[in-house]
Amino acid sequence: MRFSKLTGERLKETPAGVSAKSHSLLLRAGYIKQVANGIYSLLPPAQRVSLKIQAIIREEMNKIDGQEVLMPVVMPREMWDKSGRYSSIGQEMIRFKDRNDHDMLIGMTHEEAAVHLCQNVIKSYDQLPIMIYQIQTKVRDEARPRAGLLRVKEFTMKDAYSFHTSKEDLDSYYERAYDAYNRIYKRIGMKNFVSISSDSGMMGGDEAHEFQLLVDAGEDNLVICSHCDYKANMEIAISQPDKVNFEDKKLEEVYTGEAKSIEEVSSMLNISKQQTIKAVCYAVAGEKEKVIIAFIRGDKEVNEAKLKKLLGVEDIAITDISNSRLIAGNIGCVSLENENIIKVFDKSLTGLKGMICGANKECYHLNGVNMDRDVKPNEYVDIAKVNENELCPICGNKLTIKKGIEVGNIFKLGTKYTKPMEMTISMPDGSQINPIMGCYGIGVGRCLAGIVEESADDKGIVWPMSIAPWLLYLCPLRNDNPEIEKVADELYENLSKEFEVLYDDRKLSAGAKLTDSELMGIPVRVVISPRSLAENNAEITIRETGEKLMVKLDNLCKTLKELTQIK
Numbered sequence: 001m002r003f004s005k006l007t008g009e010r011l012k013e014t015p016a017g018v019s020a021k022s023h024s025l026l027l028r029a030g031y032i033k034q035v036a037n038g039i040y041s042l043l044p045p046a047q048r049v050s051l052k053i054q055a056i057i058r059e060e061m062n063k064i065d066g067q068e069v070l071m072p073v074v075m076p077r078e079m080w081d082k083s084g085r086y087s088s089i090g091q092e093m094i095r096f097k098d099r100n101d102h103d104m105l106i107g108m109t110h111e112e113a114a115v116h117l118c119q120n121v122i123k124s125y126d127q128l129p130i131m132i133y134q135i136q137t138k139v140r141d142e143a144r145p146r147a148g149l150l151r152v153k154e155f156t157m158k159d160a161y162s163f164h165t166s167k168e169d170l171d172s173y174y175e176r177a178y179d180a181y182n183r184i185y186k187r188i189g190m191k192n193f194v195s196i197s198s199d200s201g202m203m204g205g206d207e208a209h210e211f212q213l214l215v216d217a218g219e220d221n222l223v224i225c226s227h228c229d230y231k232a233n234m235e236i237a238i239s240q241p242d243k244v245n246f247e248d249k250k251l252e253e254v255y256t257g258e259a260k261s262i263e264e265v266s267s268m269l270n271i272s273k274q275q276t277i278k279a280v281c282y283a284v285a286g287e288k289e290k291v292i293i294a295f296i297r298g299d300k301e302v303n304e305a306k307l308k309k310l311l312g313v314e315d316i317a318i319t320d321i322s323n324s325r326l327i328a329g330n331i332g333c334v335s336l337e338n339e340n341i342i343k344v345f346d347k348s349l350t351g352l353k354g355m356i357c358g359a360n361k362e363c364y365h366l367n368g369v370n371m372d373r374d375v376k377p378n379e380y381v382d383i384a385k386v387n388e389n390e391l392c393p394i395c396g397n398k399l400t401i402k403k404g405i406e407v408g409n410i411f412k413l414g415t416k417y418t419k420p421m422e423m424t425i426s427m428p429d430g431s432q433i434n435p436i437m438g439c440y441g442i443g444v445g446r447c448l449a450g451i452v453e454e455s456a457d458d459k460g461i462v463w464p465m466s467i468a469p470w471l472l473y474l475c476p477l478r479n480d481n482p483e484i485e486k487v488a489d490e491l492y493e494n495l496s497k498e499f500e501v502l503y504d505d506r507k508l509s510a511g512a513k514l515t516d517s518e519l520m521g522i523p524v525r526v527v528i529s530p531r532s533l534a535e536n537n538a539e540i541t542i543r544e545t546g547e548k549l550m551v552k553l554d555n556l557c558k559t560l561k562e563l564t565q566i567k
Contacts, residue, residue, distance in 0.1 A: 003504040008043040022452035023148030038145025038153035048469035060180045071113040077103035082421045108140040114161035119423045133160035149449035160440040189464025196231040207412040212404030213450040222404045225392040235305035239390035246354030249368030260329025262298040273299040277357035279331035283319035297348035301385040332358035345377040413437040461521030470502040473522035477510045477529040
């Protein structure tokens with residue numbers, strides 16, 4: 001590819017409003033162009049990277065007996081009514097009516113379509129197991145797109161769906177998919193990725209794992225023990241219960257005036273936040289007449305993913321209680337009875353005494369709350385986020401919290417989709433069963449951006465050899481010199497027979513060319529200059545390490561083959 005013909009432009013400065021490293025560099029290096037908030041066009045260099053990632057994914061999916069298909073982006077409502085997700089998924093799914101006034105939707109995932117594809121096509125146990133996969137566009141009306149390709153509204157995804165006759169068969173295939181994912185991430189050049197237990201969320205199912213790339217730009221909080229194999233997304237992470245003891249006291253009201261928050265109350269009463277009981281109010285989507293109050297120790301935070309799973313609902317939100325009889329900042333768990341209130345008590349409150357909570361009375365709190373004496377919850381449940389340095393539930397060592405970008409996930413779906421959609425297969429004894437499903441996704445654009453986040457340096461992108469848009473950046477300096485231009489043209493013609501080459505044939509200064517080569521992250525740069533040509537040499541620079549080599553032109557091709565060998 002001649003640089004002078006390459007579509008796109010390089011920018012010296014980061015555009016306003018851009019914070020993530022990958023977003024900045026992909027814009028500046030001419031890889032992506034924004035169409036709308038959360039929607040991007042991939043320019044030729046990014047598309048070349050994307051296609052290489054996709055090729056590696058295809059190879060690994062085919063190795064585990066995947067069959068590639070292509071399912072539609074647009075689907076009818078009826079398909080999703082059968083699973084129940086047409087109504088249960090919120091505004092992130094785009095719904096519309098076609099010209100015949102028929103309810104349609106744009107796919108954000110394809111479980112329903114996969115079942116529809118296989119239904120009445122896969123009829124018997126002896127046709128299973130099978131796995132179908134696609135690499136397809138998805139659309140999610142993301143409320144807060146951010147960080148370029150890391151959180152978008154439209155994206156390319158590999159999603160796969162397997163069908164099985166038994167849980168044991170799914171378990172066996174799940175392990176094969178798990179291993180394939182590890183190979184994929186290694187092959188595309190990711191260095192610091194982990195697999196963690198995760199919440200299945202709207203996908204449903206019994207077990208799930210996320211593959212997370214550990215980088216500072218990540219928005220997922222991951223709880224990790226460095227002493228054992230415990231790793232989990234904050235959504236489901238647990239820790240060993242910590243023990244706190246306070247002196248038992250007589251229950252009495254204390255005046256707290258305008259002190260409302262945990263910080264204000266604990267400061268006013270000169271106590272630690274551990275001695276307070278926090279009340280957090282939520283509403284369930286569609287049931288706003290009911291208020292859920294989560295009671296938790298004051299130094300902890302409510303884990304909303306755990307709370308949603310406990311309640312069996314798709315969505316909850318912190319609610320306005322101005323129209324209720326509750327008093328914001330003074331809500332307490334003693335003698336709080338109301339048919340429209342659902343009370344949930346976190347395990348951190350188990351058996352505590354000498355606590356402070358709201359008195360359900362303006363300007364007052366209760367001192368000396370004894371959970372067993374004054375509250376007597378029916379049960380305590382885990383709805384808390386794990387804090388840094390809490391103890392690992394497996395080995396008891398301190399936990400750390402790291403940031404991660406989710407680049408893939410795998411789920412054991414069970415019969416969540418095949419049962420309501422009435423997909424059945426015949427078994428050897430003539431009975432009919434709903435096949436058991438697994439689901440396996442990889443975000444192609446997220447992988448691309450994640451690798452930039454992980455590997456870029458202060459000069460620009462650093463692509464791994466396996467997915468680089470071009471392996472070589474041929475850079476003649478002073479190609480206004482006819483001799484330099486002639487040698488560079490001949491090299492481009494010869495090297496292009498063996499390598500993918502980006503030939504910088506622009507009549508620009510050496511500084512501009514070298515800066516662009518580093519910004520774009522091409523793995524190997526080959527410089528031809530009057531000085532090197534005087535000794536019949538080319539200068540090779542390895543982008544990742546900065547290592548430089550002077551190589552005779554006669555040995556150039558051989559040396560480059562050794563340097564660009566993908567391991």
